[in-house]
Amino acid sequence: MKNLIRKTALMAVRSSAWKTTSKWIRGTERWNRLEDEFDGSYVQAEIVVYFGDRVSKFYQLEQWIPVLEELHKTHRVALVLRKGSALVRALEITRLPVVFKRRFDPLHSFYHANDLKLALYVNNGVTNFQSLAFAPMVHVHVNHGESDKLSMVSNQAKSYDRVFVAGDAAVERYRKALIDFDEAALVKIGRPQLDIEKPLELEPSTARTIMYAPTWEGENESNNYTSVDLFGPQIVEAALQIPSTRLIYKPHPRVESSKDPAMSEANARILELIAAGNASIADEALQHQKLMQGDILAMFDTVDLLVTDISSVGLDFLYLQPNKPLALTDRRNDRATLSAEAPISRATPIINESTIDGLKSMLNEMLTEDGSAGRRYDLRRHYFGEGEKGSSTALFTAAVTKLIANRAVELEKFHSESINAESGDDSTAE
Numbered sequence: 001m002k003n004l005i006r007k008t009a010l011m012a013v014r015s016s017a018w019k020t021t022s023k024w025i026r027g028t029e030r031w032n033r034l035e036d037e038f039d040g041s042y043v044q045a046e047i048v049v050y051f052g053d054r055v056s057k058f059y060q061l062e063q064w065i066p067v068l069e070e071l072h073k074t075h076r077v078a079l080v081l082r083k084g085s086a087l088v089r090a091l092e093i094t095r096l097p098v099v100f101k102r103r104f105d106p107l108h109s110f111y112h113a114n115d116l117k118l119a120l121y122v123n124n125g126v127t128n129f130q131s132l133a134f135a136p137m138v139h140v141h142v143n144h145g146e147s148d149k150l151s152m153v154s155n156q157a158k159s160y161d162r163v164f165v166a167g168d169a170a171v172e173r174y175r176k177a178l179i180d181f182d183e184a185a186l187v188k189i190g191r192p193q194l195d196i197e198k199p200l201e202l203e204p205s206t207a208r209t210i211m212y213a214p215t216w217e218g219e220n221e222s223n224n225y226t227s228v229d230l231f232g233p234q235i236v237e238a239a240l241q242i243p244s245t246r247l248i249y250k251p252h253p254r255v256e257s258s259k260d261p262a263m264s265e266a267n268a269r270i271l272e273l274i275a276a277g278n279a280s281i282a283d284e285a286l287q288h289q290k291l292m293q294g295d296i297l298a299m300f301d302t303v304d305l306l307v308t309d310i311s312s313v314g315l316d317f318l319y320l321q322p323n324k325p326l327a328l329t330d331r332r333n334d335r336a337t338l339s340a341e342a343p344i345s346r347a348t349p350i351i352n353e354s355t356i357d358g359l360k361s362m363l364n365e366m367l368t369e370d371g372s373a374g375r376r377y378d379l380r381r382h383y384f385g386e387g388e389k390g391s392s393t394a395l396f397t398a399a400v401t402k403l404i405a406n407r408a409v410e411l412e413k414f415h416s417e418s419i420n421a422e423s424g425d426d427s428t429a430e
Contacts, residue, residue, distance in 0.1 A: 031084045031102065038087065040099035040110045045078035046404060047071070048099075048111075048137070049120045052127030054430060055085035060122045060144035065094050066196040067393065068120075072096060074397055075118075075404060080107070082127055085430050104130050111137070117404045117411075124156045132159055136411055138403045140164060145312040146191055146383065148342035151223050153177040157185070162403065164189045164396070166315075169343055169383045187399050190384045190392025194297065194319050202299035205285045207246040208367055210239045211303045213296060214329070215311040216254035217263055225310040227329035228255055229262040231356055233269045235307055235329075238359040240277045240288065242367070247288040249274060250299065252311070256292055305366055307351070310342050315383055318344060322380045323373065325366040327351055343382060347375035 049068060051061045061079075068077050078097040081087045087100050101107040111134045118138045121128050132139050141160040143152070153173050157163050164187050165171060171186055202209075212235055218224040227235065228251065239247045255267055271290055278287045291299075300306075300317055306326040308314045317326055328345050330338050330352040338345045349355070349362055349372070384392065 031100075034084060034087060035100050035102060035106075038098050038100040039106075040078070040080075040097075040101070040114070043078045043097045043099060043114065045076040045097065045114065045116060047075050047077045047118045047120065047400070048080045048116055048131075049077060049122070050080045050128065050131045051086060051122065052082040052125045052130070053086065053123065054083045055089045057123065057125075058086050058089050061086075062089075062093065063144060063193045064120075064122055064142070065096070067192045067396065069094065069096060070393060071397060071400065075400060080110075080131070082107075083430060107131070108134060117407045118400060121160065124154050128156075129159070136407075136414065138162065138407045140400075140403065146170065146315050147312040148173070148310050148315075148344065149218075149223055149225060150177075151218075157181065161185065162187050164399065166191050166392075167381075167383050167385045172343075188385060189395040189399055190387060191316070191319055192392040192396040194316060195390050195393040198295060198298035200298060200301060201294050202248065202291075202302040203285065204302050205246055207244055207286050208242075208304045209248060209302055210242070210245055210305045210307065210363065210367075211248040211250055211299070212236060212239065213250045213306060213308045213313050214252065214255065215309045215313070216252040217258060217260055225329075225331065226252075226255070226263070227309050227331060227351065228270075229260065229266045230331050231329055231351055232266045233273060234356050235351065235359060236270045236273050238363060239307070240273060241360050242364055245367070246286055247274065247277070248299070248303070249288070249290045250294075250296055251292070253292065305363065307363075310338075310345075314344055314348075318376060318380050319384050320389065322376050325370045325372060326376075327362065327366065344379055347372050347379045 049061070049064070071077055078099055079090055080099045080101060081090060082102060087098065090098050099110060101110055107130060116137050118140060119131060121139070121141045122144045139160045140162045141157060142164045146166045155178060157174065157178065158181060163185050165174070167188050167190065171183065171188070174181060174186060175183065214228045214232060215226050217226045217229070236247060236249065239245065249270060251267070255263065258264055258267070274288045274290055281287045296313060297316060297320065300320050303321070304324060306314070306317045306324070308317070308326065309329050314326055314328060317324070327349045328351065330345070330350050332338070333352045333354070335350060338350070349366065351359060355362065387395070
């Protein structure tokens with residue numbers, strides 16, 4: 001009988017169900033310890049930066065970290081995280097105060113215990129509404145990029161007190177996409193993430209540098225702007241044929257992991273073309289490269305010509321390098337719609353079905369005779385305002401300072417202990 005009990009017990013602890021349960025218990029203990037350690041009792045902040053998602057979306061917050069560290073010199077900033085994996089990543093990259101609140105009630109206890117004036121949100125995560133329930137703070141959405149993709153505008157913008165946008169192009173985007181939206185909530189601040197100085201990540205070369213930086217295929221067809229499957233190999237072939245140039249292939253990280261057979265096949269073909277092109281080039285400084293990792297913004301100084309899709313990459317290049325030519329792709333072959341939805345296309349050559357066969361000549365002409373510079377500078381002002389690099393950070397800080405000052409005045413006559421929100425199931429640490 002004893003052996004039977006022992007055998008049964010051993011089978012139980014060796015089962016996949018027990019291993020899963022045991023792992024969960026150990027994980028829960030770890031998150032409990034971290035929640036105690038980063039409970040926020042040490043924080044004296046004016047601003048919280050709320051992020052409720054897992055580490056898979058942490059890139060949305062990460063690009064703001066240098067800006068927030070600069071803001072911290074003027075206004076005390078704390079990161080409020082809801083998932084353990086995001087907490088671990090934050091501790092790796094910043095010394096900003098970090099608060100870990102997995103559940104709704106501790107989150108609001110922390111809010112009520114502190115003299116908080118303003119909350120920043122870098123995305124439209126579903127748990128944002130749990131934070132928005134705290135009335136004393138000004139709630140400001142800043143988004144995590146600037147592009148002409150449809151996903152840049154959400155009806156959830158109506159939930160925030162203010163929405164920080166880059167410039168006039170973003171205002172037009174909201175005007176077209178939303179019904180019954182108060183444009184007074186929009187505040188133009190440029191693109192402060194691009195003001196941060198970065199160490200160069202792409203070595204200069206005596207060869208002219210063409211970068212092909214396509215986006216991925218998106219979550220659905222309406223948000224699919226990639227050129228990889230339609231034009232990718234042809235773009236690479238054309239660039240490789242131009243004398244005294246090197247090609248840098250820098251796709252969105254999700255291109256490499258795409259489950260779409262056409263995307264995978266085209267990406268593999270591009271890599272084959274690059275390898276073949278390098279077969280006869282002994283000097284590494286002149287060789288073509290595929291760069292799946294690294295900060296693309298830190299590579300732009302070395303790039304002489306950019307080929308990209310409708311995404312933040314083209315606009316970031318426009319902000320940082322308005323003196324350099326870029327070409328855009330149009331997978332839908334609809335120039336009129338592209339011009340209406342992506343104003344940047346009005347100042348760039350377009351790669352589509354009608355122009356792809358003449359791409360070599362197009363790229364060569366762009367390198368030798370840039371005829372779109374004036375229009376690019378006009379479009380840069382349309383997207384980001386009048387200021388040069390550095391001005392966006394000043395606008396961002398000034399806007400935050402003004403909102404905090406106004407809220408401090410309002411709070412003198414405000415008193416409320418009420419919360420109107422549902423906690424939901426927010427206990428999963430990861």
